[in-house]
Amino acid sequence: MQEAGGDAGGGSRAGGSGSRGRRGVGGGRSGPRSAGTTSAADHGAPGVGPAQHSLRPGGDPWSPAQRPGSRPCVFTLNVPFPSALEAEIARGSLAPDAEPHRGAVGKELTASGSVLAVCWRAEDCRLLRISIVNFLDQLSLVMRTMQRFGPPVAR
Amino acid sequence: MPAVLGFEGSANKIGVGVVRDGKVLANPRRTYVTPPGTGFLPGDTARHHRAVILDLLQEALTEAGLTSEDIDCIAYTKGPGMGAPLVSVAVVARTVAQLWNKPLLGVNHCIGHIEMGRLITGATNPTVLYVSGGNTQVIAYSEHRYRIFGETIDIAVGNCLDRFARVLKISNDPSPGYNIEQMAKRGKKLVELPYTVKGMDVSFSGILSFIEDVAQRMLSTGECTPEDLCFSLQETVFAMLVEITERAMAHCGSQEALIVGGVGCNVRLQEMMETMCQERGARLFATDERFCIDNGAMIAQAGWEMFQAGHRTPLSESGITQRYRTDEVEVTWRD
Numbered sequence: 001m002q003e004a005g006g007d008a009g010g011g012s013r014a015g016g017s018g019s020r021g022r023r024g025v026g027g028g029r030s031g032p033r034s035a036g037t038t039s040a041a042d043h044g045a046p047g048v049g050p051a052q053h054s055l056r057p058g059g060d061p062w063s064p065a066q067r068p069g070s071r072p073c074v075f076t077l078n079v080p081f082p083s084a085l086e087a088e089i090a091r092g093s094l095a096p097d098a099e100p101h102r103g104a105v106g107k108e109l110t111a112s113g114s115v116l117a118v119c120w121r122a123e124d125c126r127l128l129r130i131s132i133v134n135f136l137d138q139l140s141l142v143m144r145t146m147q148r149f150g151p152p153v154a155r
Numbered sequence: 156m157p158a159v160l161g162f163e164g165s166a167n168k169i170g171v172g173v174v175r176d177g178k179v180l181a182n183p184r185r186t187y188v189t190p191p192g193t194g195f196l197p198g199d200t201a202r203h204h205r206a207v208i209l210d211l212l213q214e215a216l217t218e219a220g221l222t223s224e225d226i227d228c229i230a231y232t233k234g235p236g237m238g239a240p241l242v243s244v245a246v247v248a249r250t251v252a253q254l255w256n257k258p259l260l261g262v263n264h265c266i267g268h269i270e271m272g273r274l275i276t277g278a279t280n281p282t283v284l285y286v287s288g289g290n291t292q293v294i295a296y297s298e299h300r301y302r303i304f305g306e307t308i309d310i311a312v313g314n315c316l317d318r319f320a321r322v323l324k325i326s327n328d329p330s331p332g333y334n335i336e337q338m339a340k341r342g343k344k345l346v347e348l349p350y351t352v353k354g355m356d357v358s359f360s361g362i363l364s365f366i367e368d369v370a371q372r373m374l375s376t377g378e379c380t381p382e383d384l385c386f387s388l389q390e391t392v393f394a395m396l397v398e399i400t401e402r403a404m405a406h407c408g409s410q411e412a413l414i415v416g417g418v419g420c421n422v423r424l425q426e427m428m429e430t431m432c433q434e435r436g437a438r439l440f441a442t443d444e445r446f447c448i449d450n451g452a453m454i455a456q457a458g459w460e461m462f463q464a465g466h467r468t469p470l471s472e473s474g475i476t477q478r479y480r481t482d483e484v485e486v487t488w489r490d
Binding site: 089090092093094095096097098100134137138140141142144145146148149150151152153155 | 201202205208209212213223238239242243245246247249250251253254255256470471472473474475
């Protein structure tokens, strides 16, 4: 679980901390750790859901746990905002566009309190990484927009 | 008197415009230009747009002399176009719409061109030739839809010109098409190229392959100059466009033609279309480069029409789409 730190409404540092996540490549057969990563987030522990593929001798890329349609790569991100309204605005801006590789990567955005929680599930790490990087670029733009043209008007 | 803010960034131009009651109050724009011999890629283009869009937004508001409170609706390009650039612009539109609590409107890029063409020229019901780097369509309005009468079956005419410019390493500044046009004026020899009109439609990818091949050969033997090739390519593809436009005008009994889209800036194309129109006793309409080339005000104008007609785009339906046919939109603002 990646914690994105940052000032109130300020730029997210999540991009920089991506590489420090724990990677479970090679042999791990534990299931997707979404439940585990949620609780890990509470302790602020960094972690990336383990990738399930193991390359066996002979080059067979499929392990029994990695059937087409299963998404063993999980990544979660929590982005704090100054208020619940701003988290909801960010969610409203970033959620509507569909993922380019819908069949292989999906993400869910939830605004809970003043935190925008994003959870990715992907079939492979490469597509996951691409999706995360693109998301962070758009998130940064949303945050800059809110800084420059906010705060939100009263409802 | 609603004022509409429009965001456009489906290709390498990014623009933010403000329109109120048929008046363009602001229309700043930036173009992402790549080195000669290269084209623009989605990721890099999106990065460019993200870097300049907020400055453009501020410029538009300042030039229009308006604050966020004066804006009644936020319009943006929902599609068609390149994915990452479209997303970069859409997220800003959604964010300001929510920050300022204003309604949001997703606009079809092609309809943006048409509505701005109609506004600027005053044409009442023209047959539209929409020609750009990304689109080539002949469009006529009928019963609440902009119907596509003819189109390219492969690449857009502007795409053909842009990719040919890469072969000759022609500069992309301000645009490859503009530089081809200038070179074509100095061309003297007409090189025969395939002429591929298919009924109501046109095809350009074969011409592109052919001329890329010819360029290698003829330039090395000195049989012709790059200027001759630019001239020959323009004459051929523009004649094809004139033919399919004329065919549509004959079908519709239309007395007006309107050229929109970036390739519409080309004076030679306008000349050839004018000749055809005069022969038919029809009138030709065209706009200048402020409005021919992708811009924010055209999105604002289409948005203004849609807003007045009661269209709204809920956030959940505001996702961009790379494929968006011109006839998918119900044109409720016209009879």
